[in-house]
Amino acid sequence: MGKTADMTTAQETIIDTLHRMGKPQKFIAKEAGCSQSAVSKHINGKSSGREKCGRRRCTSKRDDRGLQRILKQRRFKNLAEIQKEWTEAGVTASKTTTFRRIREMGYSCRVPRVKPLLNQSQRRKRLNWAKEKKDWTVGQWSKVLFSDESKVCLSFGNQGPRVWRKTGEEQNPSCLRSSVKYPQSVMIWGAMSSAGVGKLCFLKSKVTATVYQNVLEDFMIPSAEDLYGDADFIFQQDLAPAHTARSTKTWFDAHAITVLDWPANSPDLNPIENLWGILKRKMRGTRPNNKEELTASIKEMWASITPMQCHSLIASMPRRIKAVIKAKGFPTKY
Known part of the structure; x- marks a missing residue:
């Protein structure tokens, strides 16, 4: 006589059919070719269903x-x-x-994304700025020369505390860790457009208004000439004190350079931030031992960035704008 686990589909069909006809289990077992207990287990298990085995759940x-x-x-x-x-x-x-x-x-313990801390006023200004720029095309953004400073370290420190979050909550404000600007290390200034990268400047002192104007004169203008030729362009910079100083504004006016208005604490809107990420990922395999080797590696990796990579980042600007509007001014995934 076969066990319940050994029953064929044909046997189960015979049992079900004869059971619906009201036949006794002894008769069904004989016709199906199995034990009466197997018939009983099949009928009772199918009609009432058995609860899952195992220890009772200890929490409600x-x-x-x-x-x-x-x-x-x-x-x-x-x-x-x-x-x-x-x-x-x-x-x-x-x-x-x-x-x-x-x-x-659905929660997992993850390292939190690091985003700048935004107050209510900054979120409102970001949202208004994004709404003003929401109709800009990729062609219009291609006329913008994006710039920024960044630091590159010989080694990276602790990632910090972890955070409990669900999939899709990476940008949830309660899951973000706020960052601090200007950590110690080699500081560089760079610029990019959809046509490629500009000249790279290594900053050896604190960036004052005078130092920044020298960077603009010696690196920004030559970069713009290389990338745009005689065509007009719009210059982008963040709101660092040296960038917004009165003497710097005078310098821009004297050189007839249009500066793009920019919301505070908005690195997610600047595609060059992603370019820094590309640069640093390229450098992971270099392992420089000192500042001289680090400088050489940065120059080599910066020169290896292609115009296609830059154009792809510039083409993301409309999506960045939509993301800020959707997030109501809060930080986005970019």
């Missing part, structure tokens, strides 16, 4: 909702702190159970 749906509230309010707490706060609310659960419930909810 209400307990789980409480854990989810803790996670949303305490994004940067570690597992031990979350488990402690959950048990203090009257729930009996180990760290393993806590971790399992967190994973069931």
Whole structure:
């Protein structure tokens, strides 16, 4: 006589048919060619269904909702702190159970994205700026010469605390870690357009208004001539003090250079920020041992950036604008 697990589809069909006809199990077992107990298990299992085996769940749906509230309010707490706060609310659960419930909810412990801290006024200005520029085409953005300073390190430090978040919550304001500008290291100034990169400047001192105007004279103007020739262009810069100084504004007026209005703390709107990322990823395999080797590596990697890469970044500007509008001024994924 066959066991329930060994039943064929034909046997199960015979059992189901004869059972619906009201035949006794002994008769069904004989016709199906299996034991009466196998017939009984098949009929009872199919008609009533058996509950899942295993230990009973130790937390209720209400307990789980409480854990989810803790996670949303305490994004940067570690597992031990979350488990402690959950048990203090009257729930009996180990760290393993806590971790399992967190994973069931779709959360994972990740390194948070670092974004500038934006106050309400800055978010409002970013949103208004994006709405003003939402109809600009890629062709119009191609006339903009984007610029920025950046630092390149010999080594990278600790990534910092981790954050509990779900897939798709990378840009959620409660999941972001605020960054601090101007850390110590080699500082460089660069510019880019859809036609390629400009000349690179290594900054050896604090960027004052005078130093910045020298950078513009010696590096920005030659870059614009190389990338635009005699065509008109618009210059982009952030709102660093040296950039917005009265003497710097006078310098731009004297050279008849149009400067693009720019919202504060908005690196996600500047495609050159992504270019810095490309540069630094290219340098991961170089492993320079000192500042001289670092400088040489930067020059080599900067020269290897292609016009196609630059054009692709400039072409993302309309999408960046839409993302800022959708985020209502908050930081975006760019």
